[in-house]
Amino acid sequence: VAGSSSVAVVGGGLTGLATAFHLLKAGTGRVVVYDGFVDRGVPLPSPVVGNFYPTASAVAAGLLHPLTPKLKVAWAGDDAMAKAGELLTEAATYDNKVVTTRTVYRPARDADDAASARDLARLSPERLRWLDPRDFLPFGGVQIVDGCVVDVNRYLVALWEACRSRGDATWRFEDVDDLKKTLLLRDDHDRVVFCGGARGIDHATKRMRPKLRLTRGQSALLLRRRRRRRDGGPSGFGSDEGREEEVVALLRGDYVAPLADDGRLVLGATREHLDTYSETPPDDVDDLLRRGKLAGAVDALGLRDDL
Numbered sequence: 001v002a003g004s005s006s007v008a009v010v011g012g013g014l015t016g017l018a019t020a021f022h023l024l025k026a027g028t029g030r031v032v033v034y035d036g037f038v039d040r041g042v043p044l045p046s047p048v049v050g051n052f053y054p055t056a057s058a059v060a061a062g063l064l065h066p067l068t069p070k071l072k073v074a075w076a077g078d079d080a081m082a083k084a085g086e087l088l089t090e091a092a093t094y095d096n097k098v099v100t101t102r103t104v105y106r107p108a109r110d111a112d113d114a115a116s117a118r119d120l121a122r123l124s125p126e127r128l129r130w131l132d133p134r135d136f137l138p139f140g141g142v143q144i145v146d147g148c149v150v151d152v153n154r155y156l157v158a159l160w161e162a163c164r165s166r167g168d169a170t171w172r173f174e175d176v177d178d179l180k181k182t183l184l185l186r187d188d189h190d191r192v193v194f195c196g197g198a199r200g201i202d203h204a205t206k207r208m209r210p211k212l213r214l215t216r217g218q219s220a221l222l223l224r225r226r227r228r229r230r231d232g233g234p235s236g237f238g239s240d241e242g243r244e245e246e247v248v249a250l251l252r253g254d255y256v257a258p259l260a261d262d263g264r265l266v267l268g269a270t271r272e273h274l275d276t277y278s279e280t281p282p283d284d285v286d287d288l289l290r291r292g293k294l295a296g297a298v299d300a301l302g303l304r305d306d307l
Helices: 014-025 077-092 111-123 152-166 179-187 198-208 285-292 295-300
Strands: 007-010 030-034 099-101 104-107 128-131 141-144 148-150 168-172 191-194 215-223 249-252 254-258 264-273
Touching: 007 014, 007 179, 014 030, 014 077, 014 152, 014 168, 077 152, 099 254, 111 128, 111 141, 152 168, 179 191
Parallel strands: 007 030, 007 191, 030 168, 104 249
Antiparallel strands: 099 148, 104 141, 128 141, 215 264, 249 254, 254 264
8 A cells, every 4th residue: 555656545644644645654645534524623513413423433532551450561552652642742842741641540449449550550560650659549550651741633633744744645525425425536546544433333234233232421521620730649749739630531431531721621431322312411410420430530630620
């Protein structure tokens, strides 16, 4: 594919723009990105469902680390982090705020979970740092040393600029929404790479139902009322009152992750099957936190009254 003179990339989200960048870096003569819901890296709300974004990349929290939920290294996790790091470095050339924090905490669920996490932190101090229960939650937790949070929307805009700097990159604001349209792109390009994510799965389910059943996740955007440090907490979190507060991310299957814009947090993810999916998320922050199983962590960091 890399040696082709013209390649169509269907989908302008995380996978699509990474594919476009690597194609151009490898010497592809021309890359055209097709997407009708993202415009040159900027996701657009769907006119059908109001302020909701129909693409997963638009609402991704951007939590990045090489570990499984059990805090073991995922298959090819280190290689994937290295590749992601290359893309982040390229994007940071155009926006130095694509990474919002490198402090990612994973709270322990109970005493047994805490004991397991503490043992893993002792065995792999280069990956995990133990957070004592006296400082962090009733059971403590760990900091994922290699973890970070990426502001995905800013990252996509910056990565598109990196694509343009690498070669002939064109954006077509056009929704290629079925297999027939995808195949027709072969008339104008040597190769077609489909990076449509959930939209591709959605098309597949139309042919394979009832074998497949989609689950849709929603993310809530929270706004902090104030940004001041408080007393106590790991890594000096809130340790010097009057100074600007350290920005952290919480990960426990569900997550709270900061965006680059001051005081904005992404909380997720809710999960509903399509037949029970509601286009109106709950307005109650307490309900969202309970649903996300992170209420205790938010309370321990003193964030509750700020949201």
